[in-house]
Amino acid sequence: MKSPAPWHVETIGSTGTPLVWLHGWGYDHKGLGRIAALFEARNINQLYDLPGFGQTPMMHEGASTSDYADRLVELSPKDQKSVLIGHSYGGRIAVQYAAKYPDRVSAIVLIAGAGLQRKRSLSFKIKASYLRMIGRLARLSDRIVKTNLREAYTARFGSADYKNAGPLRATLVSAVTENLTAEAANVKCPVLLIYGAEDTDAPPEIGKHYAKLMQKARFVELAGYDHHDILQRGAYQCEALIKSFLKEIPDA
Amino acid sequence: MAAQKVIAVVFGGRSVEHDVSVLTGLQFLEALDPTKYTGLPVYIDPLGQWWTGSALTKRSRYPIAAGTAKDLTQLTLDLATPASGRPQFITFQKGLMGEKRTNIPFDLIVPAIHGSNGEDGTLQGLLEFADIPYIGCRSLGSAATMHKIFAKNAARAAGINVLPELSVKRPAKGSFLDPATLEADLKSAFGAIEFPLIVKPCNLGSSVGVGKADDMDAVISSLMTAFRLDNEALVEPFVANLVEYNIAVRRAPTGATVTSAIERPVREAELLDFKNKYLAGGAPGGPKLDAAPSEGMVSLNRTLNPSELSDKQNSFIRTSASKLFDQLSLAGSVRVDFLCNEKTGEIWLNEANTIPGSFAYFLWEAAAKPISFLTLTDELIQEGFALSAARLGATDTKSGGATIFAAG
Structure with missing residues (x-):
C-alpha cells in the first residue's frame, strides 16, 4: 500500500506556539480563516484541509475520526506539542487526538464541537427508529427485487450533509453514529468548550456534557450565535476566550 | 474574577x-x-x-x-x-x-x-x-468636529492645510439669497470665482446634501437644498482629479497619539456597483449580512495602505490627523478624511468623524502595528471610564466653599 498523501495546509503567522485548526464537515481550511487570522501575530497557525475537503484527497473509504487523528500525529513534528482547535467535526478529531496521544497535545479547543449523542425526546426516538426501519426495508427490496427505493429514501429523508457526502458517505455515517464518551473521559489536557446558544447542530448541551466527562474543561456559552456564524460574527468573542485560555496553559 | x-x-x-x-x-x-x-x-x-x-x-x-x-x-x-x-x-x-x-x-x-x-x-x-x-469624544470635541467651519478654522490654527471656504447663513424667513452679495462674498473668499464649486451643509456627517455647482444659479439652488437640512452651509472650491484618503487616529493607553493604516475609499460610482452586487443580495455566494463583520466586504469597499502615496504625503496625512486630534482634544477612534488632487499631489484635510463607520476597526487591524477590534473595544472602554471619571472631580459645595445650607 502506498503511503497516504499529506494533508494540504495553509500557514498564517511565523512565531509562537503552533495552533492546529481543524474545520467542520463541509468546510475547508478557509472555514476557520477568519478566527485564525486574529492569531497571526502571536502563533504559527496551521489550517488543514481535512481528507476529502479542499485540496486534500480522501483517505480510505469509511475512514473514522480515529484514523484522522492517527494521520494527524504522523503529519505533526515529533517534538511538537500542539494546541488543537476544532470546529464541529474537527472537534471530534481533536478529542480523539487528545485521548490517544496525550503527550503530543498541550490543550484543545472545541468550537461547537460534535462527538456526543444528544438527548432526544421519546417521540424523536420513535420517529427515528421507524425511519431507519423503512430505510432498511428499502435497501432489502433494492437487493431482492432490484427496485430503486433506497435512493428515493435518501432524497426524501437524508440530511444535506449525507446527500452531499459522495464517496465520504461512509466516513460521515461513522461520525454521526460515533460516541466519544470514553475518549472524552481520557482527555487529560486542558479543554476550552465554546458553544453558541442558538446552535441546533451542536447545541450547548453537548458542550456541557463534554465538560462533565473531561477532567480539566471550561465551558462557555455565547448568546446569539449559531453553528456557523460563531466563526464569523463570533470571531472576536472566540478570539478573546481562546487567548485568555491559552494564557493559562504552561507550554502554549 | x-x-x-x-x-x-x-x-x-x-x-x-x-x-x-x-x-x-x-x-x-x-x-x-x-x-x-x-x-x-x-x-x-x-x-x-x-x-x-x-x-x-x-x-x-x-x-x-x-x-x-x-x-x-x-x-x-x-x-x-x-x-x-x-x-x-x-x-x-x-x-x-x-x-x-x-x-x-x-x-x-x-x-x-x-x-x-x-x-x-x-x-x-x-x-x-x-x-x-x-466612550469616545467628549461633547466639546464632538460638536467642534461636526461643525465643518469651526473644525476647519481649528485645523488652520494648527497649521493644517485646508481648502478656503465661504460660510453662508440661511436667509431669514421670507427673504432670499442675494446673488450680487453672494458673488461679491465668493470673490473675496476665493479671489476669482472658478466653477465648479462644492456646496455642503455645515453640520452633517455624510455626503447627504452635498452639491456640485457649475454656475451661480446652481450655487444658489445647491445652497437652498443645503438649507433644508441645516441653517448654515459652506461653499468650497472643487478639487480636480479628486482622490480621497482616510486615516484613523486615537490615543494609545501609553498616552501617545497613534495613527492607523490609510485607506482609499472606492469612488461613488464604483461604490454603487458594489452595493448592487453585494448589498442588494444579488450575487450567489456573496457575503450575507449576518456574516459580517467580514473581511471580504471590508476589502471590497476600499484599498488599504495604497501604494501610490509618497513618504511625504503619507507623513503629511499622519501628522495632520494627529495635530487635529490634539488641537480639539478628541478621544476614541476618530477617522480623519483628506482630499487629494491626484495630478498635483496636494492634500487637504476635509473633515473628522468622531464616530466613524465600524469604529474604523479595519484601519486599525491593517495598521503597521495591528490592533484587533477586540483590543480596540477594550481600550476604548477603558479610555471612556477614565475620561468620564476625570471630568469634573469633586462637585460637592464644600469643596467650592459655597455651602449655604448647613446641616444641624
Whole structure:
C-alpha cells in the first residue's frame, strides 16, 4: 500500500506556539480563516484541509475520526506539542487526538464541537427508529427485487450533509453514529468548550456534557450565535476566550 | 474574577445614517471581550424611542417595527443617578397589579450613532450631565468636529492645510439669497470665482446634501437644498482629479497619539456597483449580512495602505490627523478624511468623524502595528471610564466653599 498523501495546509503567522485548526464537515481550511487570522501575530497557525475537503484527497473509504487523528500525529513534528482547535467535526478529531496521544497535545479547543449523542425526546426516538426501519426495508427490496427505493429514501429523508457526502458517505455515517464518551473521559489536557446558544447542530448541551466527562474543561456559552456564524460574527468573542485560555496553559 | 461590566451599545437614532449605525453598533457588540464585558444592545428607532432585546442582535430582523415586536422592551434612560451610583435604564411592564417598573443597571454607554443626534455632542452632553461614563469624544470635541467651519478654522490654527471656504447663513424667513452679495462674498473668499464649486451643509456627517455647482444659479439652488437640512452651509472650491484618503487616529493607553493604516475609499460610482452586487443580495455566494463583520466586504469597499502615496504625503496625512486630534482634544477612534488632487499631489484635510463607520476597526487591524477590534473595544472602554471619571472631580459645595445650607 502506498503511503497516504499529506494533508494540504495553509500557514498564517511565523512565531509562537503552533495552533492546529481543524474545520467542520463541509468546510475547508478557509472555514476557520477568519478566527485564525486574529492569531497571526502571536502563533504559527496551521489550517488543514481535512481528507476529502479542499485540496486534500480522501483517505480510505469509511475512514473514522480515529484514523484522522492517527494521520494527524504522523503529519505533526515529533517534538511538537500542539494546541488543537476544532470546529464541529474537527472537534471530534481533536478529542480523539487528545485521548490517544496525550503527550503530543498541550490543550484543545472545541468550537461547537460534535462527538456526543444528544438527548432526544421519546417521540424523536420513535420517529427515528421507524425511519431507519423503512430505510432498511428499502435497501432489502433494492437487493431482492432490484427496485430503486433506497435512493428515493435518501432524497426524501437524508440530511444535506449525507446527500452531499459522495464517496465520504461512509466516513460521515461513522461520525454521526460515533460516541466519544470514553475518549472524552481520557482527555487529560486542558479543554476550552465554546458553544453558541442558538446552535441546533451542536447545541450547548453537548458542550456541557463534554465538560462533565473531561477532567480539566471550561465551558462557555455565547448568546446569539449559531453553528456557523460563531466563526464569523463570533470571531472576536472566540478570539478573546481562546487567548485568555491559552494564557493559562504552561507550554502554549 | 471581577464582576462583568455591562456595556450598553446605543445605535440607530434619529439620523440620516440610521442604518449604517445599526451595523456599527452590532459590530461593536460582537467584538466585546466576553470574559470582561456583557453587551446590552440599545436601539433608538427613527422616532427617537429606545428599545432593548436580543432580537436586536440579528441583522435579518431589520428594519425593525419596534412598536409591534413582542420580543423588544421599551426603555428610558434614567438621568438622575441612583444613590448606588450605577447608571440604569428603566422599563415598565404591564402586569396584574398595574405597571411594574424594572431597572436595568449598566456601567458604560457606547454611542454608535453616526451624524446628527449622536455624533454631534448632544448625546455626549446628555451623558455628561447624567454622570454616565461613555466612550469616545467628549461633547466639546464632538460638536467642534461636526461643525465643518469651526473644525476647519481649528485645523488652520494648527497649521493644517485646508481648502478656503465661504460660510453662508440661511436667509431669514421670507427673504432670499442675494446673488450680487453672494458673488461679491465668493470673490473675496476665493479671489476669482472658478466653477465648479462644492456646496455642503455645515453640520452633517455624510455626503447627504452635498452639491456640485457649475454656475451661480446652481450655487444658489445647491445652497437652498443645503438649507433644508441645516441653517448654515459652506461653499468650497472643487478639487480636480479628486482622490480621497482616510486615516484613523486615537490615543494609545501609553498616552501617545497613534495613527492607523490609510485607506482609499472606492469612488461613488464604483461604490454603487458594489452595493448592487453585494448589498442588494444579488450575487450567489456573496457575503450575507449576518456574516459580517467580514473581511471580504471590508476589502471590497476600499484599498488599504495604497501604494501610490509618497513618504511625504503619507507623513503629511499622519501628522495632520494627529495635530487635529490634539488641537480639539478628541478621544476614541476618530477617522480623519483628506482630499487629494491626484495630478498635483496636494492634500487637504476635509473633515473628522468622531464616530466613524465600524469604529474604523479595519484601519486599525491593517495598521503597521495591528490592533484587533477586540483590543480596540477594550481600550476604548477603558479610555471612556477614565475620561468620564476625570471630568469634573469633586462637585460637592464644600469643596467650592459655597455651602449655604448647613446641616444641624
